[in-house]
Amino acid sequence: MAVDITLLFRASVKTVKTRNKALGVAVGGGVDGSRDELFRRSPRPKGDFSSRAREVISHIGKLRDFLLEHRKDYINAYSYVMSEYGRMTDTERDQIDQDAQTFMRTCSEAIQQLRTQAHKEIHSQQVKEHRGVVLDFIEDYLKRVCKLYSEQRAIRVKRVVDKKRLSKLEPEPSTKTRESTSSEKVSRNPSEDSEEKPVTEEHPEKVPAESQPELGTWGDGKGDDELSPEEIQMFEQENQRLIGEMNSLFDEVRQIEGRVVEISRLQEIFTEKVLQQEAEIDSIHQLVVGATENIKEGNEDIREVSTLGPPGPPQCGTESRQQRSSCWQGGTSALLWPSPQGSPPDGAGQSHFDPRQTPDPRCYQEP
């Protein structure tokens, strides 16, 4: 267990002070000292960097507080029926979304600015490293807060999508749909999970199905209250069939939804990985471009050598070969002297002067 000896330290400070006073030693606790202190405090640059870094952090903190504060209201999708105070209209939610996004963008821009500035200013290696890491911390903080935001947004989007999907499943015309959707909403209130939706969904399905014979506005006469038992049976059968169809559709849709969610998650992972590898891929690209350049140059050099391979003017004879070999030693040393029997494209052992070849100027420079 660690022992806090700060108090002991302060006590020692007092002891030393009194001792020094007694000894009459001016330890900087005199006039000089206080002036030194002031001196030291004021011109010490507060550090642009750290003050701005702290500003960015406080901004992000504000964003976080804001998001956390309104989180409950934001997520609460069934605010129609809940208490008045918890309401948040969609427009308000959109407003929050937009504000949060612009805020995040400005924060990340500020971080980028800080980073470029930190690199530009000439400081010691240690300070640079320190600042780099500090900026990493701030970015990480921003990412965590953004995760808060994206989580609640994902929940909201999912709810909206579910709602839309359910309201589309009703095949009846608009009057019915309005009534049925209102009854849907009524029945949906007690449940918040999507797992319970199929249960409640069947209920509204039944409600319009039951309301059909009651309302009977569909093609039947207004006064005709009774339907013959066969018709009722037919309608019921059809209802059952429709319910079956809707259920299977619903299942399929749920499966697809699951897959889409997985795919989106995979996408997220992939984009993250690709972004990570972006820097590496760029550097590989650079290297490859450089390598192709080098190879091209190398090829050209080889071509030059090979075109000048066979001996030129006949006077040169063996001497030329020797001269040329000595010339070539000064040149591209990586290339081996092509053997006279070998590579030159013009054929081996040509002893007449070939106008096609450009004689090597260096040969004639030799005395």
Next chain:
Amino acid sequence: MAAAAAASIRERQTVALKRMLNFNVPHVKNSTGEPVWKVLIYDRFGQDIISPLLSVKELRDMGITLHLLLHSDRDPIPDVPAVYFVMPTEENIDRMCQDLRNQLYESYYLNFISAISRSKLEDIANAALAASAVTQVAKVFDQYLNFITLEDDMFVLCNQNKELVSYRAINRPDITDTEMETVMDTIVDSLFCFFVTLGAVPIIRCSRGTAAEMVAVKLDKKLRENLRDARNSLFTGDTLGAGQFSFQRPLLVLVDRNIDLATPLHHTWTYQALVHDVLDFHLNRVNLEESSGVENSPAGARPKRKNKKSYDLTPVDKFWQKHKGSPFPEVAESVQQELESYRAQEDEVKRLKSIMGLEGEDEGAISMLSDNTAKLTSAVSSLPELLEKKRLIDLHTNVATAVLEHIKARKLDVYFEYEEKIMSKTTLDKSLLDIISDPDAGTPEDKMRLFLIYYISAQQAPSEADLEQYKKALTDAGCNLNPLQYIKQWKAFAKMASAPASYGNTTTKPMGLLSRVMNTGSQFVMEGVKNLVLKQQNLPVTRILDNLMEMKSNPETDDYRYFDPKMLRGNDSSVPRNKNPFQEAIVFVVGGGNYIEYQNLVDYIKLSQLGQK
């Protein structure tokens, strides 16, 4: 070396370090907390303590941007708090005062590895006053962390000046009293810090008439003083309540290295012990020099430089944790197995890739899609795991290959088998002289070790003629004969004391030259390396521990002294007051333990937990 504490010593030390790094406030993880940044300054001692416990990433997580050595050139970084973790030595204090004068950082959190004296504290106070920096010194703490924890249940005293507390330092003939005092003080300080961190006051038992006794007396005194001082006692309140669920106090067994000199010289055969013996292994980090294969390099080209690689063997490394005590052939097999399972998993992922590729061409494959997205997700999320596994397999392949090379070059298996036979007094099939004169087998050091073990374990000393023969063979092989002198003297002393320690009956059974490993054509071609299996044995240290813990009566340990710092009156009797067997024990060898003994103790614990003896 402690056995199964409630919270292992490693955890406790890590928690203490983290708290220190968090400005001495307990650390609470908060996912949306604001970042705070700080700079960590340590000296070499601090570095040795921190490096096995916290990785650079973990330091970053705690908000540390830079970690620097105290005695390096440091530039001023304004507006940053600095956490210091140093020993309270003169030079360190001077340097810290200099820092204060140069106004390097904004605020200072000073943490001393072991307790700082009042006068040195006043030195700092002086410097702080002179620099008008008193308010900047935010906190000063005594951390009592002056020991290095290497494993969950193993610690060493120090790495920097281990020469100071080594066997040689304690046992050399020309040591003066004051030097001895210093050495003892260092040891006692570290042990004291250990118990403060553990939060328990042990019962101490030690043998009579040895360095261990000196340590025990001093430690007892120090603990007693601290307990008496009710105001400042380190053992009251939270520390005990939080950590200790057992009402039993641990047993501290202090043994002197002299009771068993053969084990440290013994050649090793378990993985961790081999790595330590054969490769460059310190503070859980092994440094390998990889020699690139012998290729036909073009004439005149520069010789290829050997790559230096270093690996950390940490508690996160599951393979290491499982196999560090296994005999080496087993390790080789396990690496093979891991490699195969990794390849199988990799193939599966690749297969998924090809299925995905099919999907675009064949509409019928859309029905497969439902399974495949789930499979793909699981494959992708398991990728980091796979990569980590691969890294570990590579690591262990390299390490094990390096070890194997050494074994083959020096014929360490032969040495091991022979030494086991010597130590268990079974008949020897090869003459000692043969092995020593064999030019292929081992370095001169190996041969010296072998001979010393023989000499130590022999019931009676070999005759003069034989001895001369051996000496000649050894000098021919290039050995230095000084150790022999020392052992002779030691044996003379030891004869006056009890009989030389016996090592129990052990047999090593060679499992045949052609093991399964070779048949599967693995990388680890253990051709010509005997596949030896260790039979469980109890080394002297383990036996002593067994006796003391179980309160067995044994001539070896009956004579041990008994100290209880909590008792009011110091009591010299060797009759233990506490009759119950102990649940926890800490074994400390004054003069240095070794991995073989550590492994033996761990095995003993496992056996006793299973109820066998």
